Amino acid sequence: MTSTDVRTDAEDSGPSGYAAARLRLLQEGAQSGPPRRSALAELTDDWLAGLFGAGASELRGASLVAVGGYGRGELSPRSDLDLLLLHDGSDEEAVAALADRIWYPVWDLGLALDHSVRTPAEARKTAGEDLKVQLGLLDARHIAGDLGLTAGLRTAVLADWRNQAPKRLPELQELCAERAERQGELQYLLEPDLKEARGGLRDGTALRAVAASWLADAPREGLADARRRLLDVRDALHLTTGRATDRLALQEQDQVAAELGLLDADTLLRQVYEAARVISYASDVTWREVGRVLRSRAVRPRLRAMLGGGKPAPERSPLAEGVVEQDGEVVLARAARPERDPVLPLRAAAAAAQAGLPLSLHAVRRLAAAARPLPTPWPAEAREQLVTLLGSGRPTVDVWEALEAEGLITQLLPDWERVRCRPQRNAVHIWTVDRHLIETAVRASELTRRVHRPDLLLVAALLHDIGKGWPGDHSVAGEIIAKDVAARIGFDREDVAVLSTLVRHHLLLVDTATRRDLEDPATVRSVAEAVGSPGTLELLHALTESDALATGPAAWSSWRASLVSELVQRVDALFAGDAPQEPEPGETSAEQERLAIEAFRTGGPVLSLRAQTEAAAEEKDEKADPEPLGVELLIAVPDQPGVLPTVAGVLAMHRLTVRTAELRALDLPDGVEGSVLLLNWRVAAEYGSLPQAARLRADLVRALDGSLDIAGRLAERDAAYPRRRGVVAPPPRVTVAPAASRHATVIEVRAQDAPGLLHRIGRALEDANVRVRSAHVSTLGANAVDAFYVTGPKGAPLPGDEAASLARKLEETLRG
Numbered sequence: 033m034t035s036t037d038v039r040t041d042a043e044d045s046g047p048s049g050y051a052a053a054r055l056r057l058l059q060e061g062a063q064s065g066p067p068r069r070s071a072l073a074e075l076t077d078d079w080l081a082g083l084f085g086a087g088a089s090e091l092r093g094a095s096l097v098a099v100g101g102y103g104r105g106e107l108s109p110r111s112d113l114d115l116l117l118l119h120d121g122s123d124e125e126a127v128a129a130l131a132d133r134i135w136y137p138v139w140d141l142g143l144a145l146d147h148s149v150r151t152p153a154e155a156r157k158t159a160g161e162d163l164k165v166q167l168g169l170l171d172a173r174h175i176a177g178d179l180g181l182t183a184g185l186r187t188a189v190l191a192d193w194r195n196q197a198p199k200r201l202p203e204l205q206e207l208c209a210e211r212a213e214r215q216g217e218l219q220y221l222l223e224p225d226l227k228e229a230r231g232g233l234r235d236g237t238a239l240r241a242v243a244a245s246w247l248a249d250a251p252r253e254g255l256a257d258a259r260r261r262l263l264d265v266r267d268a269l270h271l272t273t274g275r276a277t278d279r280l281a282l283q284e285q286d287q288v289a290a291e292l293g294l295l296d297a298d299t300l301l302r303q304v305y306e307a308a309r310v311i312s313y314a315s316d317v318t319w320r321e322v323g324r325v326l327r328s329r330a331v332r333p334r335l336r337a338m339l340g341g342g343k344p345a346p347e348r349s350p351l352a353e354g355v356v357e358q359d360g361e362v363v364l365a366r367a368a369r370p371e372r373d374p375v376l377p378l379r380a381a382a383a384a385a386q387a388g389l390p391l392s393l394h395a396v397r398r399l400a401a402a403a404r405p406l407p408t409p410w411p412a413e414a415r416e417q418l419v420t421l422l423g424s425g426r427p428t429v430d431v432w433e434a435l436e437a438e439g440l441i442t443q444l445l446p447d448w449e450r451v452r453c454r455p456q457r458n459a460v461h462i463w464t465v466d467r468h469l470i471e472t473a474v475r476a477s478e479l480t481r482r483v484h485r486p487d488l489l490l491v492a493a494l495l496h497d498i499g500k501g502w503p504g505d506h507s508v509a510g511e512i513i514a515k516d517v518a519a520r521i522g523f524d525r526e527d528v529a530v531l532s533t534l535v536r537h538h539l540l541l542v543d544t545a546t547r548r549d550l551e552d553p554a555t556v557r558s559v560a561e562a563v564g565s566p567g568t569l570e571l572l573h574a575l576t577e578s579d580a581l582a583t584g585p586a587a588w589s590s591w592r593a594s595l596v597s598e599l600v601q602r603v604d605a606l607f608a609g610d611a612p613q614e615p616e617p618g619e620t621s622a623e624q625e626r627l628a629i630e631a632f633r634t635g636g637p638v639l640s641l642r643a644q645t646e647a648a649a650e651e652k653d654e655k656a657d658p659e660p661l662g663v664e665l666l667i668a669v670p671d672q673p674g675v676l677p678t679v680a681g682v683l684a685m686h687r688l689t690v691r692t693a694e695l696r697a698l699d700l701p702d703g704v705e706g707s708v709l710l711l712n713w714r715v716a717a718e719y720g721s722l723p724q725a726a727r728l729r730a731d732l733v734r735a736l737d738g739s740l741d742i743a744g745r746l747a748e749r750d751a752a753y754p755r756r757r758g759v760v761a762p763p764p765r766v767t768v769a770p771a772a773s774r775h776a777t778v779i780e781v782r783a784q785d786a787p788g789l790l791h792r793i794g795r796a797l798e799d800a801n802v803r804v805r806s807a808h809v810s811t812l813g814a815n816a817v818d819a820f821y822v823t824g825p826k827g828a829p830l831p832g833d834e835a836a837s838l839a840r841k842l843e844e845t846l847r848g
Contacts, residue, residue: 050079051141058109058271065264073098073105076113080134081176087133088177093120094127095177096134097185100146103171108267110276112144114168118181121151144276152185156192163203166193167241190244197245198326205319208238218308220463222301222455226266227278231308233262235315248321250314251393258307265304268292280304298455305453305464313437316430317393324359352383361392370402377403377440378417384431385424391434400438409522415487418444418521422473422490423480432470447513450501459814462584465500471582472496472575479574484567488527491518492534492575499535511536530568534575537562541576545595546810547780547819552773553612556602566607573600591691591716624666628698628708631668637732639667641725663722665713669736671697675709676804677794678735681742684749684788686728687718693790693807746788766843768835769819776805776821777830779839783846785816796845797822800838802830 057063057071077098084096100114101107117134119127131149138145150158159166169189174182193200212230219231227233236259239250266278268291273284280288285297294300348356354368354376362384370376377399384391406414421428435441442449451465463471476493480486495517499510514535518528540562548555563569576596580588606612623640630638642664665683669675676695683690694712734740764783772778781793790809797804797820805821822838824830830838 050075064267066260068267069107069263070105072107072109073102076102076107077175080113080115080138083134083137084130084176087130091123091126091130093122093178093181094118094130095179095181096175097182098173098175100168100171103168103173105173106263108263109270110144110274111270112146112276113138114146115148115175116155116169116172117147117149118155118177118185119149119151120178120181152181152188155185156188159189159192160196163200163207166200167204167237170241170244171237193241194245194247197247198329201242201245201247201322202326204238204241205322208235208315208319217312219305219312219453220467222457222459223279223281224304224308225279226262226269226304229308231310231312231315233259233266233278235311236262239311239314239318242318242322247325248318250318254310255314258310261303261307262311264292265300298457301455302453305455309433309437309453313433316390316433320361320390324361328359351387352379355380355383357387357389358392360389361395362387362389363392363395364398370399371404374404374406375411375414375417377435378414378421378444381431381435382417382420382424385421385427388427391431393434396434396438396440400440400443403440403443405443408520410520412522415522419487419490422494423477423486425477426474428474428477429470436466445517447498447517451498454501456500460584460586463582465497468582469494469497472578475578475581476574479578483570483574485527485530485571488530488534489571489574489578491521491523492531492538492571493578495531496535496538496575496579507536507539530571533562533564533568534572537572538575538579541572541596541599542580542592545599546592547808547817548772548778549776549806549808549821550595550599550602552775552821554771554773556599556606556612558772559599560603560606563603566604569600569603569607573597591714624668624698624710624712627666627668628710631670631708635670637667637669637729637736639665639725639729639732641665641722641728663715665711665715667711667713667732668698669709669711669732671707671709672736674795674798675711675736676807677791677798678742679711679713679732680794681746681788681791682728682731682735682740683713683715684791685731685742685745686723688715688723689718689811690715690790690807690809692809693804695804695806742788742791746791749787764843764846766839766846768832768839772819773821773829775829776823777835777838779820779822779835779842781816781818781820781842781846783816783818785811785814789816790818792846793818793820793842796842797838800841801825802838803827 053075054072057068057075060068063071080096088094095118097103097116097118098114099116101111102114115134117127117131127149131147135145135147148155148158155165155169159169166189169185170193172182172186172189208230211228211234215225215229215232217231218224218226218229221229225232236255239255243249265280265288268288269277269280269284272287272291280301282297285300289295289297289300292300294303348358348363348365350356350365351362354365354370354373356363356365362380364370364376364380368376373379380391380395380399421431424431432441435444436452442452448466451469454465456463456465456468461468472493473490476489480489483489492514495510495514497506497510498513498517499506499508502509502513511532515528515532518531523531540559544555544559550556563572573596577588577593580592602612627638627640667679669679676693680690680693691714693714696710698708698710731740735742762784764781766782767780769778769780779797783789790807794804802822802824805823807821808819810817822830824834829835
């Protein structure tokens, strides 16, 4: 069925015919995208024109006008109808009756309507007071009635806009900035608002308004296609949800991808991110040009008066060979020859980032069109300019994005294509893979004074996640890619080996520090063997911190930093020849012995709470308060079954997050028969202040004697635990870590974090008749990764088959 056939049906059948024709149009699989939006707009035009004609047979001096998105003909399935009933003011009573004859049928069909009734003078006055109204009128399109009235308004509104542009464009820019602050950046969000987020449809409309002002224009290449892609996604979102929504929620992404014929939700998000990146970059360039023009207009009258009316030549300040600054941007020198100078793109980028200035659009496009490929391996200058660019801090981000917008990054580093705009479906990550890599380099630039080879740190930061997008472990794939890239950009064999090691093991320190017993010599030796040398360890420590800081606020804390630093110190000592000592099993502090005796004497639990803090860093103010690392909680309990799950459950009830836990049986002094369990916990309050020690002890007493139903209380909490609608957590996974310790079997649990998870795990281990020596708890976002050092009843590691069986049973318990 053609759009003409659909319109004819609507005309013949009236409002009900319009509804049927509209439904058929939206259900036609063969027609989608711009043709369907245009057909829907034409169909709606014809229907509304019919309503207008039926109600205005005697009325003159009135017209029906589409504004906003409807004015542009961009009608998505659930879009609002933005309508203006324009009149000359000669018969307001007749106009009011006409409005009712148009608005009510629209409402009766359940269509969203944004409507107004104004004279041209009223419309212009309202537009002058309300920027959003003025933006809508810039897209005014005649539907029915007095064409001259509509044309006159359009001409007047455009003239007003152009005359007021110097005042209104800064206002529009501020509006865009405020919206971006509220909604975030479309190109990085897992559940983006296609319309309101920065780089979305609203910004595309703002760029049209800037172009209409004749003051500046956006770079056109790719802009129309980016808008089309976002509109196509919104169409599919409306069709799959049946709602007028612009937010691409996680639970709807697979359906939207299928509606668009895409492979999966990741492919969908990547297309959305690519479109948003085009619009965001065009916005940056355009607003920069607007600022330049407005500054030029403000300065020019004074300069003309001083210089007798002549046009002054722009000032050009040299920055590097072939690179100058002009009008607050970095441009190519007149003598620059990119076709003869393959290093020029990197030299210009490094100079711009060092100066904290943007690369001009013209310069980047000329470089992309004319620059020759670099030879393999790169010359030393090219490698040095790349390192300079990466080490320039925050300005690196904008310069890199300018290069990426014109395809220069993938020319320089072809492997970048796989990570470009790649989403990361992990709530801990706040960036796409490519943006995360640049953010890691920015963070690493702050740590270059800590390492002997800052160039290797910066390049490792750029490449550490380059394996994402390839099958299998991204660290393993990344190691292979890093070797190739490092050799191609001119590092020698020894440096290539260091870089590949850094990429292969970039998660080693934080994973080991948070999931393994640092007192165990096997832990320290395994890290030393993987890293290989003190120099590589130094670089890996800085890379670990940079990577975590660039991931998001949930990935790094003083507690994690302290554990990683402790691990690095122990491995450094091993490299220096100081072999790690086997822990003394019976070593007890005076405080621990006091608590043990008190627990035995009273027959119940005793505890002490002591804050753990980190001294302020050397570069910080010496008077600054130390940052809390958590609280050390020592508990002594007469030896009895079920202590670990019981204590874990009580801590969960008091909203205490457990970071580490060590358990051991303590022999009492000579002459005293019996034993006491000593539990050494590192805890932190989820929010608010810590509970009083007396309350903790009272609940422990009740839990141990069975009068406090921990499981029931935690089940109530679990039922009320907030979960994101539609998100299904992956199933828990329990594994045995091979050769992680000579003294115990290490069971690693990965599961969705929830109140009482440690209590459930402790109960399952207790039921399996194993002893827990220590627990190392790590939570990233909604994911818990916990390691338990367990032994059999006699204190020895479990045989392989028993360990595997324990892991299977624990996994089954957590799945249930």
